[in-house]
Amino acid sequence: MATLAVEDLAVEFGGVAALAGVSFAVHPATITSLIGPNGAGKTTAFNAITGYLRPRRGRVTFGDEPLTGRRPCDIARRGVVRTFQKTSVFPALAVLDNVLIGLHLRGRAGFAAIVAGRRAVAAEEARLRDEAEALIAFVGLAHRRADAAGSLPYGEQRLVELAVALAARPRLLLLDEPGAGMTSAEKERLVELIRRVRGQGVTVLLVEHDMRLVMGISDTVIVLNNGRVIAEGPPASIQTHPEVIRAYLGSTRA
Amino acid sequence: MKRAVIALAAVALLTLPFWLASPYHLHVAIMAGIFTILALSLNLLLGYTGQLSLGHAGFFGIGAYTSALLTLKLAWPVWLGLASAAALAGLAGWAIGRLALKVRGAYFVLVTISFAGMISLVSINWMELTNGPLGLPGVPAPELAGLSLRTKSAYYYLVLAAVAGSYLVCHRLVHSRLGRAFLALRENESLAESVGVDPTHTLVLATVVSAAMAGVAGGLYAHYTRFVSPEVFLFSYTVTMVIMVVAGGKGTLAGPVVGAVLFTVLPEALREAMPWQWQLLAYGVLLILLVFFLPRGIVPALSAWRR
Amino acid sequence: MNGLVLGGTYALLGIGLTLIFGLMNLVNFAHGEFYTLGAYATFAALTLGGLGFFAALAVAIVLGAAAGALCERVLLRPLRGESIDTTMLVMIGLWIVMQNGELLAWGGVAKSIPHPFPTAPLTLGPVGIAPLRLFVVAAALALIAASWLVIQRTRLGRAMRATFQDRETAALMGVRIDRIHTVTFAFGSALAAAAGALLGPIFLAYPSMGDLASAKAFCVVILGGLGNLAGATLGGLVLGIAEELGAGYVSSGYRDAVGFVIIILVLLFRPSGLFARAERIG
Numbered sequence: 001m002a003t004l005a006v007e008d009l010a011v012e013f014g015g016v017a018a019l020a021g022v023s024f025a026v027h028p029a030t031i032t033s034l035i036g037p038n039g040a041g042k043t044t045a046f047n048a049i050t051g052y053l054r055p056r057r058g059r060v061t062f063g064d065e066p067l068t069g070r071r072p073c074d075i076a077r078r079g080v081v082r083t084f085q086k087t088s089v090f091p092a093l094a095v096l097d098n099v100l101i102g103l104h105l106r107g108r109a110g111f112a113a114i115v116a117g118r119r120a121v122a123a124e125e126a127r128l129r130d131e132a133e134a135l136i137a138f139v140g141l142a143h144r145r146a147d148a149a150g151s152l153p154y155g156e157q158r159l160v161e162l163a164v165a166l167a168a169r170p171r172l173l174l175l176d177e178p179g180a181g182m183t184s185a186e187k188e189r190l191v192e193l194i195r196r197v198r199g200q201g202v203t204v205l206l207v208e209h210d211m212r213l214v215m216g217i218s219d220t221v222i223v224l225n226n227g228r229v230i231a232e233g234p235p236a237s238i239q240t241h242p243e244v245i246r247a248y249l250g251s252t253r254a
Numbered sequence: 255m256k257r258a259v260i261a262l263a264a265v266a267l268l269t270l271p272f273w274l275a276s277p278y279h280l281h282v283a284i285m286a287g288i289f290t291i292l293a294l295s296l297n298l299l300l301g302y303t304g305q306l307s308l309g310h311a312g313f314f315g316i317g318a319y320t321s322a323l324l325t326l327k328l329a330w331p332v333w334l335g336l337a338s339a340a341a342l343a344g345l346a347g348w349a350i351g352r353l354a355l356k357v358r359g360a361y362f363v364l365v366t367i368s369f370a371g372m373i374s375l376v377s378i379n380w381m382e383l384t385n386g387p388l389g390l391p392g393v394p395a396p397e398l399a400g401l402s403l404r405t406k407s408a409y410y411y412l413v414l415a416a417v418a419g420s421y422l423v424c425h426r427l428v429h430s431r432l433g434r435a436f437l438a439l440r441e442n443e444s445l446a447e448s449v450g451v452d453p454t455h456t457l458v459l460a461t462v463v464s465a466a467m468a469g470v471a472g473g474l475y476a477h478y479t480r481f482v483s484p485e486v487f488l489f490s491y492t493v494t495m496v497i498m499v500v501a502g503g504k505g506t507l508a509g510p511v512v513g514a515v516l517f518t519v520l521p522e523a524l525r526e527a528m529p530w531q532w533q534l535l536a537y538g539v540l541l542i543l544l545v546f547f548l549p550r551g552i553v554p555a556l557s558a559w560r561r
Numbered sequence: 562m563n564g565l566v567l568g569g570t571y572a573l574l575g576i577g578l579t580l581i582f583g584l585m586n587l588v589n590f591a592h593g594e595f596y597t598l599g600a601y602a603t604f605a606a607l608t609l610g611g612l613g614f615f616a617a618l619a620v621a622i623v624l625g626a627a628a629g630a631l632c633e634r635v636l637l638r639p640l641r642g643e644s645i646d647t648t649m650l651v652m653i654g655l656w657i658v659m660q661n662g663e664l665l666a667w668g669g670v671a672k673s674i675p676h677p678f679p680t681a682p683l684t685l686g687p688v689g690i691a692p693l694r695l696f697v698v699a700a701a702l703a704l705i706a707a708s709w710l711v712i713q714r715t716r717l718g719r720a721m722r723a724t725f726q727d728r729e730t731a732a733l734m735g736v737r738i739d740r741i742h743t744v745t746f747a748f749g750s751a752l753a754a755a756a757g758a759l760l761g762p763i764f765l766a767y768p769s770m771g772d773l774a775s776a777k778a779f780c781v782v783i784l785g786g787l788g789n790l791a792g793a794t795l796g797g798l799v800l801g802i803a804e805e806l807g808a809g810y811v812s813s814g815y816r817d818a819v820g821f822v823i824i825i826l827v828l829l830f831r832p833s834g835l836f837a838r839a840e841r842i843g
Contacts, residue, residue: 050448052444071447071452072444072447072448073447073450073451073452073453074452076447076448076449076450077450081448081449082448083448084444084445084448088442088444088445089442089445090437090438090441090442090445090446091441091442092441093437093441097434097437100431100434101434101435101437101438101446101449101451102449104431104434104435104438104446104449104450104451105449105450107431109430109431109432111427111432111459111463114426114427114430114431114432115423115426115427117426121430124431125430125431128431164445164449165448165449167449168448168449168450304646306646306649353825353829354828356828356829357828357829360582360588360649361783361828363588363649364588364779364783364824364828365824365825365828365829367776368776368820368821368822368824368825369821369825371776371817371818371821372818372821372822372825375815375817375818375821379815489772493653493657496650496653500650531661531664531665532661532665534657534661535657535658535661535662535665537657538654538655538656538657538658538659538661539654539658540654541650541651541653541654541657542636542651542654542655542658544650545640545647545650545651545654546639546640549647
């Protein structure tokens with residue numbers, strides 16, 4: 001079971017520090033939430049951890065494997081998968097195909113075998129299809145499997161995103177505002193799904209603005225403000241933490 | 255119903271030299287076949303991975319020159335020449351892919367144009383190798399078990415086999431996990447990366463396969479016309495290919511075939527009525543109209559209409 | 562010296578294209594066709610219209626602007642939100658239409674454009690230069706300076722720069738984005754037409770002259786960085802001189818390859834351009 005260790009991570013945009021040296025750890029099989037006012041650097045942290053941004057300094061390791069400096073696809077290969085703040089699906093493709101793409105690393109068929117039409121390739125395709133169906137059923141979208149992902153209502157698209165991310169068999173799943181724009185019924189379903197995912201041994205790190213959701217689901221909460229960690233601990237201690245309250249009040253005053 | 259249509263089409267294609275026996279018609283059929291292979295290859299990049307390569311004439315020309323030179327100067331058998339055409343064009347595709355795919359979108363297009371432009375200049379200026387603008391005449395025809403495939407009927411079957419092979423490769427590739435990776439990169443590259451699709455590796459693969467196929471088409475062209483000159487690098491070939499793919503329907507398999515046949519037969523049919531410049535002008539207008547009114551191409555429009 | 566002649570006109574082409582490419586995010590494959598239009602317009606004004614040389618040049622520039630504005634309104638504005646692939650295809654279509662239109666209108670034989678300058682070269686110190694070429698350099702530099710003034714000093718130029726840097730904020734501050742697009746395309750096309758009108762008398766006018774012009778223009782834009790006016794100016798001059806050196810030392814057949822090689826090298830190693838100063842964010 002691997003721990004995600006972030007050490008002194010710093011990211012700059014044109015001279016402005018989006019992350020000013022952030023350190024925290026995410027322990028295996030826990031649900032950890034990353035919160036903070038807008039612009040605190042949460043999505044930037046996600047981008048830096050998963051290779052979409054190059055940090056100015058700092059290290060990220062998962063277990064004993066360094067992640068810093070690797071490309072996103074290589075990080076995914078090591079079991080670290082993220083979702084995006086803006087709804088991200090493959091819009092013109094059917095839901096089933098979306099999830100099949102998520103299963104990309106689960107297949108091994110190479111160019112030569114595919115072109116030669118080997119039977120092993122067909123067998124693998126059948127297996128992948130079964131796995132995809134199972135994932136679609138897990139998030140409750142079986143009735144949508146043939147619909148184009150872009151045509152689904154917003155909440156369902158977010159579920160497709162989750163299924164795609166889960167298909168990549170993550171050991172660590174980073175969810176960027178998974179509940180944004182969802183109704184409370186949809187959020188309840190989401191919480192249920194996240195708990196089941198953690199129950200399967202997957203570590204979850206999520207960024208969220210819905211405090212009720214965060215405090216209800218998290219084992220640990222990490223608070224960022226102005227690119228720095230200002231608090232870290234179980235939900236109860238965070239809710240009464242003076243610095244956290246100041247950060248949120250300050251941001252509403254501004 | 256669909257199977258019956260396909261079976262009928264297959265029979266018609268297999269017996270074509272018997273019911274379309276004039277050399278002129280066979281010529282058109284052969285050219286349509288060669289362009290079908292080219293359109294299918296361009297479609298892999300344009301339709302499936304979403305990268306617009308405007309240097310495809312470069313791969314076509316490399317294939318033509320490679321096979322022509324090897325069979326002419328070194329007396330290699332044509333089959334080996336064709337295989338080498340695919341290999342060398344594929345290698346060029348690999349180089350272009352690795353280099354050009356550091357950039358995307360418009361910049362990628364510019365690199366591919368520059369590549370084709372440079373290759374063209376080399377073929378014109380490197381007289382010792384390519385004989386410059388004078389070209390290479392006397393490229394040999396292929397032989398099968400001692401029998402020369404010089405006649406149009408025989409060559410037609412050769413091209414038909416190549417088209418079938420290309421179509422099969424594309425079909426298998428597109429319906430596989432690699433094909434899905436292509437589409438994923440076209441639809442949402444960041445998302446694809448987040449689940450482990452390697453953009454560089456995948457796009458380079460697409461470029462190599464695409465280039466190799468175009469190279470085979472080039473080799474087939476060289477051994478058919480028995481003459482190769484720097485004209486194979488003309489941008490108008492690339493433009494024709496793009497129109498075939500876009501008009502037929504990029505991102506489908508039938509689209510390029512329909513587009514290739516349409517835009518090989520149409521110019522020939524209109525040749526009496528419309529001189530070449532007017533045709534090109536019409537193509538330009540057609541391209542603009544297609545973008546406005548039929549952006550997905552003929553085949554997708556037809557299947558949407560049927561539904 | 563020839564390097565300056567070419568360089569000046571390449572800079573004009575490059576400035577026009579970098580504005581269009583940078584501000585409108587449009588790969589203008591038809592840019593070279595406005596160059597050709599400028600040359601043929603000058604020819605027509607001189608031979609058919611009977612105008613004087615300088616008047617003909619002015620006509621060519623105005624025609625370039627008008628044609629550019631028309632194309633933008635009819636072809637590009639409806640496609641505003643589309644992906645870059647779509648607009649690229651439309652511009653390729655326009656390229657084909659314009660080039661073949663010119664082929665049909667004027668025929669494929671190159672036309673020589675008459676000019677009023679004496680052919681005997683002037684001697685400036687150690688170099689001899691034809692008066693026509695001197696005029697071209699001077700005119701090119703004047704137009705470049707004028708473009709700079711417009712972009713840097715006028716309200717229009719400010720609006721264009723604002724749109725380039727931050728479209729949404731510019732719109733919020735009252736800039737009419739639609740109009741800016743039309744003006745930018747017209748401006749860029751006018752500069753291309755000017756380049757064609759200036760180079761036409763030196764070389765000849767033929768329908769496919771625009772292809773190389775487009776390629777050179779793209780090279781200049783890539784050298785200088787997208788939307789970078791200073792970079793385009795410098796880039797144009799660099800390209801002109803590099804070509805002269807290349808033709809002299811390597812072989813004249815490969816002269817045009819210099820531009821292609823530069824495009825490939827710069828895009829591979831410094832995609833933001835040799836002269837670009839702005840950081841690329843993520």
